[in-house]
Amino acid sequence: MNRQIVKLFAFIVVLFGVLVGFTSYWSVFDAKALKEEQANKRPLLEQQQIRRGRVLAADGTVIAKSVAKGKGDARRFVRRYPEGALYGHPIGYSFVREGDTEFEQFHNDELVGNESEFSSILDELTGTTQEGNDIVTNIDANAQRVAMAGLEAAGFGAVVALVPSTGEVKVMASNKSFDPNRVPFELTRLNRNEIETPLLNRATQGLYPPGSTFKVVTAAAGLESGTITPETTIDAPGTIEVEGNPLSNDFNEDFIGASLDTALTNSVNTWFAQLGQKVGQDELFETMEKFGFNSTPPIDLPDDEVYNSGVTVEGQTLTRRDPIDLGRMSIGQERLLATPLQMAMVAAAVANGGKLMKPQIWNRVIDPDGRVSDRLDPDEYSEPVSEQTAADLTTAMEGVVSEGTGTNAAIPGVAVAGKTGTAETPGNDACGGGVEQNQAWFIGFAPAEDPQIAIAASVECTEQFGNDVAAPIFREVAEAILEGE
Amino acid sequence: MRSARNRELIALVPVALLLTAGFAAVFAQEETRLDNLSLIYGGYFLAICLATHIYLRIRLPNADPYLFPLVATLTAIGLVMIYRIDDGLARDQANWFVLGLILFALTIQLLRDYEVLERYRYTIAIAGLLLLLAPRLPGIGQQVNGAYLGVKIGPLAFQPAEFTKIAIVIFLASYLREHREVLIVGARRILGVTLPPLKHFGPMLVVWGASMFMLVFIRDLGSSLMFFAAFLALLYVATGRFSFVVIGMAMFVVGAWFFASTVPHVHERIEIWLNPYDDPSNAGYQILQSIFAQADGGLFGKGFAQGLITIPGTDDALLPAAQTDTIYSLIVNELGLFGACGVVLVYLLIAARGFKIALLANDGFSKLLATGLTAVFSIQAFVIIGGVTRVIPLTGVTLPFISYGGSSIVANFVLLALLLLISDRARREAEQPGGRALALGAAA
Numbered sequence: 001m002n003r004q005i006v007k008l009f010a011f012i013v014v015l016f017g018v019l020v021g022f023t024s025y026w027s028v029f030d031a032k033a034l035k036e037e038q039a040n041k042r043p044l045l046e047q048q049q050i051r052r053g054r055v056l057a058a059d060g061t062v063i064a065k066s067v068a069k070g071k072g073d074a075r076r077f078v079r080r081y082p083e084g085a086l087y088g089h090p091i092g093y094s095f096v097r098e099g100d101t102e103f104e105q106f107h108n109d110e111l112v113g114n115e116s117e118f119s120s121i122l123d124e125l126t127g128t129t130q131e132g133n134d135i136v137t138n139i140d141a142n143a144q145r146v147a148m149a150g151l152e153a154a155g156f157g158a159v160v161a162l163v164p165s166t167g168e169v170k171v172m173a174s175n176k177s178f179d180p181n182r183v184p185f186e187l188t189r190l191n192r193n194e195i196e197t198p199l200l201n202r203a204t205q206g207l208y209p210p211g212s213t214f215k216v217v218t219a220a221a222g223l224e225s226g227t228i229t230p231e232t233t234i235d236a237p238g239t240i241e242v243e244g245n246p247l248s249n250d251f252n253e254d255f256i257g258a259s260l261d262t263a264l265t266n267s268v269n270t271w272f273a274q275l276g277q278k279v280g281q282d283e284l285f286e287t288m289e290k291f292g293f294n295s296t297p298p299i300d301l302p303d304d305e306v307y308n309s310g311v312t313v314e315g316q317t318l319t320r321r322d323p324i325d326l327g328r329m330s331i332g333q334e335r336l337l338a339t340p341l342q343m344a345m346v347a348a349a350v351a352n353g354g355k356l357m358k359p360q361i362w363n364r365v366i367d368p369d370g371r372v373s374d375r376l377d378p379d380e381y382s383e384p385v386s387e388q389t390a391a392d393l394t395t396a397m398e399g400v401v402s403e404g405t406g407t408n409a410a411i412p413g414v415a416v417a418g419k420t421g422t423a424e425t426p427g428n429d430a431c432g433g434g435v436e437q438n439q440a441w442f443i444g445f446a447p448a449e450d451p452q453i454a455i456a457a458s459v460e461c462t463e464q465f466g467n468d469v470a471a472p473i474f475r476e477v478a479e480a481i482l483e484g485e
Numbered sequence: 486m487r488s489a490r491n492r493e494l495i496a497l498v499p500v501a502l503l504l505t506a507g508f509a510a511v512f513a514q515e516e517t518r519l520d521n522l523s524l525i526y527g528g529y530f531l532a533i534c535l536a537t538h539i540y541l542r543i544r545l546p547n548a549d550p551y552l553f554p555l556v557a558t559l560t561a562i563g564l565v566m567i568y569r570i571d572d573g574l575a576r577d578q579a580n581w582f583v584l585g586l587i588l589f590a591l592t593i594q595l596l597r598d599y600e601v602l603e604r605y606r607y608t609i610a611i612a613g614l615l616l617l618l619a620p621r622l623p624g625i626g627q628q629v630n631g632a633y634l635g636v637k638i639g640p641l642a643f644q645p646a647e648f649t650k651i652a653i654v655i656f657l658a659s660y661l662r663e664h665r666e667v668l669i670v671g672a673r674r675i676l677g678v679t680l681p682p683l684k685h686f687g688p689m690l691v692v693w694g695a696s697m698f699m700l701v702f703i704r705d706l707g708s709s710l711m712f713f714a715a716f717l718a719l720l721y722v723a724t725g726r727f728s729f730v731v732i733g734m735a736m737f738v739v740g741a742w743f744f745a746s747t748v749p750h751v752h753e754r755i756e757i758w759l760n761p762y763d764d765p766s767n768a769g770y771q772i773l774q775s776i777f778a779q780a781d782g783g784l785f786g787k788g789f790a791q792g793l794i795t796i797p798g799t800d801d802a803l804l805p806a807a808q809t810d811t812i813y814s815l816i817v818n819e820l821g822l823f824g825a826c827g828v829v830l831v832y833l834l835i836a837a838r839g840f841k842i843a844l845l846a847n848d849g850f851s852k853l854l855a856t857g858l859t860a861v862f863s864i865q866a867f868v869i870i871g872g873v874t875r876v877i878p879l880t881g882v883t884l885p886f887i888s889y890g891g892s893s894i895v896a897n898f899v900l901l902a903l904l905l906l907i908s909d910r911a912r913r914e915a916e917q918p919g920g921r922a923l924a925l926g927a928a929a
Contacts, residue, residue, distance in 0.1 A: 001852055002844050004722040008856065009840040012863045016833050019867065020826055022874035026779040027822045034780035039765035039773055042781050042803070045793055076797050 044096045048076040053111045053132030055091055055103065057141040058170075058363065063087045064094075064104065064180075066132070079104075081180040086148055087139070088177035089201035090169075090301060090361055098187050102201060103361055105302050107135055110365050110374075133373060134366040138168035143480040150457075150473035151175035157440075157459035157470075158202035160344035160359075161477055164451045166378040167348070167357030169299070170481055171455070172341075174202040204299065204306040207337035208458055211423030211466070212267045212405075213441045214332030216346055216393060219260055219272070221279045221287035223389040228275065230392045233257045236271035242327035247273055264396040265404030267420065269331050276330025284330065285320035290384035291356065292345045294319070298358040298381055299341065309338035332423060344456035347443040349382075350397070351417075351451035354390040356381045398448050408471035409444055411479055417451075418444020418474065420466030437461050442470035446478050453481045489550040489912070490542045496554035497538060500561055501531050507565035510789035526579060530564065537586055544593050545909035547916065549842055552908070555835050556886055556901055560894075562828060563887035566815060569790045570808050574889055581891040585898035592902035599906050603850055606659040613652025614695060616645035621702055646699075646708040647883070647896035650861050651903070653712055654719070657692065658853035661723035665849070668724050692716045693733070697740045704750040706741075707868050707880025713737050715861035722843075722856050758878035771805045775814040775873045778804050786821030808889035810881055814873045828887070829870070836863040839904055845911040855907045858900050 026034065035043050055064040064087075066077040079094050081087065092102025100108060108114075113132045140161075147159035152175055161171035178190050178198035190199050200206065222228045238252035247269060249255070255268045263271035276284055288294065294310040294317050296303050311318040313335060318324060328334035341359065349356035358381045365374040385393070397417035400406040406420040421441030440462050445454035457473040508527045534557050541548060560582055568575035596602070602609065619636045620626040627635035627642070635644050661668075696713040699705055717733045720726075745751045753768065761769035761776075778792065786792075792815060794807045807815050817825040839859025846852045865885055872879035883893035 001722050001725070001849070001856075004725050005840050005843050005852070005856055008718055008722055008860065009836065012836050012840075012860070012867075013833065015863075015867045015871075016829050016836075018876055019829055019870045019874060022871075022876050023779065023817055023825050023829075024822055026776050026874060027782045027817050027825070028784060031780040031783060034777055037773075037777070039762065039769075040777040040780070041796070042777050042793065045797060045803070046781070049797065070797065 045076075047112065048078075048096050050112050050130050051077050051132055052079065052094065053113070053134040053366075053368075055087075055107075055111070056134060056136045057087075057139045057144070058137065059141050060136075061141040063091055063137070063139075079180070084179045084181065085177040086144060086173075088180055088198070089174040089203060090172045091180070092305075093180035093183045095184050098183050101199075102301055102305055103137075106300050107362060110135060113368070131368040133368065136363050136366065137361050138163070138170055138363045138376075139172070139361065140170045140481055140484060142484060143171045143477050144173055146480040147171045147173035147457075147473065147477045148175065148177070150476050151459070154440075154459045154469045154473060155462050156196070156202065157457070158206055158340040159455065159457045159473060159477055160203050160340045161453055161455040161481060162344050162348040162357075162359050164348040164351035164445060164454045165357065166376075167359045167381075168363065168376070168378075169359050169361045170453060171477055172201075172203045172361065174200070174206070201301075201305060202458075202460075203340045204297070204301060206339055206458070206460070207307055207309070207312070208339075208439045208441075208460060209336060209423035209425060210309075210332040210338040210343055211421030211439060211441055212269075212332055213343055213346075213419050213421035213443045213456075213466075214336065214338070215264060215267065215272045215330070216350065216397065216419050216443070217288055217291060217293075218276050218279070218284065218330040219264060219393060219396065220291075220350070220385045220389060221284045222275045223260075223392055224287055224385050225279050225283040227279045227283070228260065230260050230395070233259050234263070234271050234274055236263065236268045236274065238270070240270045240273065242273050242277075243325045247327065247331075260392070261396045261399050264419065265399035267400075267405050272330045273327035276326050279330075281320050281324060281326055284326065287384055290382045291349060292342055292381065293338070297339070297341055297345065300361050306341070307339055309342035311336050332421060340456045340458045343441065343443045343458070344454060347418075347445050347456060348454035349384050350390050350393050351445035351454045352390075353387045354385040355383050394448055397444065401444065405465075406442060406444070406467050406471050408467045409442055409474045409478075411446060411475055411482075414446050414478075414482065415448035416444055416446040416475075416478070417448040418442055418471070420471060422465040425460075438463065438465065440464060440466045440468070440470045442466050442474040444474055444478075446482065453478055489548070490538070490546055491550075493541065493550035493553060494538055496551055497534055497557060500534065500554055500557045503558060504530055504561040504565065507561065507789060508568070511565060511569045526564070526568070526575070529579070530561065530582075533583060533586060537589070540590055540593075541905070544590075545905050547912040548905040548909035549838050549912070552835065552838050552901060552905060555831055555838065556897075558831050559828070559835075559886035562816070563812070563884075563889075565789070566812055566819075566887065567808050567889050569819075570794060570815075574808055577891070578889055578894070581894045584891065585894040588895050589898040589902045592899050593906060596903070596906060599854070599903065600850065602655050602854075603659040603662075606656045609652045610656035613649040613656070616652070617649050617695075617699060617703060619645050643892040644883075644890065645892075646703070646705065647892040648899075650708075650712060650715070650865070651858070651896060651900055653692070653695075654715060654857035654861050655854065657716060657719045658850055658857050661719055662849040662853055665723040668729075669726065693736055693740070696737065697744065700741060700744045700751055701748055704748060705880060706751055706754055706878055707872065707882035709741075710877070710880070711861060711864050711868050711882060714864045715857055718860035718864075719853060719857045723853055754878045754880065758875065761875075771811065772873070772875060772879050774802075774804050775811045775879070776875060778811070778814045779817040779874070782818040782821045782825075784822050786817070786819045786824055789819055792818040809883060810869065810879065810888075811873050812884055812888050813870050816887075832863065832866045832885075835859075839863075842904055842908040842911060845915060846907055847911060847914055851907045851911065855904060858904055862897070862900060 052066040062082050064081050067080050068075055069078055090102050092104045094100035094104040110133045113130045151157050156175055158174045176196040176198045236255040236258055238254045239246050239248040249269050296306050308317055325334040329336050358379045360376050363376050364372050367373040394417045401409045401416045401418050406418045409416050409418045423439040425437050425439050440459045443456040445451040455474050457470040459469045462469050504527050567578050625636050625638050627637050696709045699709040717730045721730045745755050757768050761772045765773050794804050796803050804811055843852050843855035869882045869884045871877040883890050885897045
């Protein structure tokens, strides 16, 4: 019988081996998939038990915090947003049932304290309770308020303000916004609101025709490619034919023998259309892409909440080899769409001597013990133009504010460089179908000789022009930031 | 044979450490329970273990030195886990532990000559089967989750299947000891399959019938599976005929299949096992939550008392029956894959020691009894761990020595006592010069 007993034991060993195999499968190999299972509430319940870190403005204003509810085993944390809709964008929200978005989603690991794989194993072994880190952002609370107030007075739109030398995001305001505190109660309603689209971060997801602000990019390509110098003159009659259709200047005004300064100051359409055609699609796309067009801007927000700018047809971004009306694209028309963030990046790159820094909302991570565990290290994204080109563009953009189309952006005692834009969007359903619906823009930076801030302001569905509605917002936000320095 | 007991004493040291560490962990975790009761529990537990050890030193000095420490390890894990769930339940469990040890001592005291069991084998078998029927008797029977597993007489509630398994094993060991020769010799080959002689196989069919009966009337797939597997294990060891096992398995599968399609409760259990996601919030809830709890454990687990058993802020179970059926899932959740492997390893070591006893035993009845007891114990562990890890359908069998439940603890301590009795005799005879030859002569 002994032989059978040994065999029986061997069989029991196999059975127990199967148990270990299945346990390993569930607890380790299939664990990730199981945690994503719809029926599995554990990850959400456990996340609730972690005190998520706070999100703070640069001055310490609390934008998001977690408060404890219940006691003992029933204790769980719920997110609160003391500033309400002001930071609905770009901070977003984080709730167990509704999930998380925007900054809350992008920085989730730091906020819930998911450190590296190694230290989390250490924590498991020592049984340390997981705690979240605070994140201090670059956002200037006062300027954010000013931007939001300006937008609320002007209409739906967005303002983005970047520090040219570091890429720090000082302001990112989007109107219409939402109160994150209300998300658990009215997410469905917010989602369904297709007119105001409060959940859309217009700064990064608002795709608007950039209009004349794009002429800065065209000019940059012209200078950078050597097609023109600041002294080069181009005859720009009131109307020219581009791709078989007439293209006109405002009031059909002729600008014969105009240089870059004159053309930008007066936003001469026919001048830039010809320049674009001279530069050629390759060179123009080259410069555009260095400014960030045609790819996802390198900001600390989830990729699916930051849209590409470029010539877009049915969601597809056209490349330099696709047929495009180059003349109209050069003045910001022809299916060209850009986000306010993208246009702020254009302004910031010019302001920073031609170097584009990666825009970043976060500034530093503070661990539960109050130590700074990580700090923003400004990173260059690209170098779209040379320092000389940047200087030439700055000169031309100063003319826009001092004597051209953007005089409302002028700040007493401070040299401002900028460019207005007014794109006609007559077919825009979101505007209620009116005929005189414009997308008004202003991009610029100040002070021109030593730029501290680069801003893009964009207002949708307005009957007014960039100088009337966007430039004043630029000025107020720039003043708020420069005063705060 | 003092060295065996000394080894036992040394082996109890890690148990003591484990228990102290476990209680200390729960103690440190649950700041709300700032009473020192937990440490007193730990002290009591160790004192009782020491007393049992001294008792074994006197009564069964030659018995296997590792079985009791291994069982004490499981009991300690069980007590800590249950204490972590609810200290009231842990108090019950501790009382049952003491009661179990009293029955353990009584068994050793009364059954020093355990051969007497052979004489009463039919009485024992019938008593065991009658016990199984009790849960269906009006007045005392209890239905749990559609299965008839419990009996309640006044304040005394117990699960008869736990005791029946020992009775059946005693009967089978005795019956097979007597009939194994004829089962082997009388077997003939029909169509290339070796079949046992029919007239000696009658009682075997009764066991098969009993298993099927359990399926239909008790509606307990788990116990049914456990009993029948133990039966096949014994049949195989007794006859050495693997074909008997194959035939037996075929009979069980056919029977189970038939009843699974006719008895709704059994059918439902199998459906849930195969398709738990069909109804994740009702029928499939327990098995899915069991697996989710394991997924949450990972390699190292969340730590003692760190896992979720109820949905925070409510009394709704997140891990249903955490103290009984799904306690293994809670172990995976809190102690991780490593902790769970440790538990499985302890069961495996118990199986190894049990089979070692069977190997050392000199007479057929002792061999078969030790084999049967070890097999039924191991298979019980497999059935419930396999149930909560979805290897087989989840049923309401307890995890021996760990799960909350008096019947389980007490019955398994009786089982342990029988194993130690067999062991003590086998090793004593092996020690005595000429003892082995004498025993062999007696067996022949």
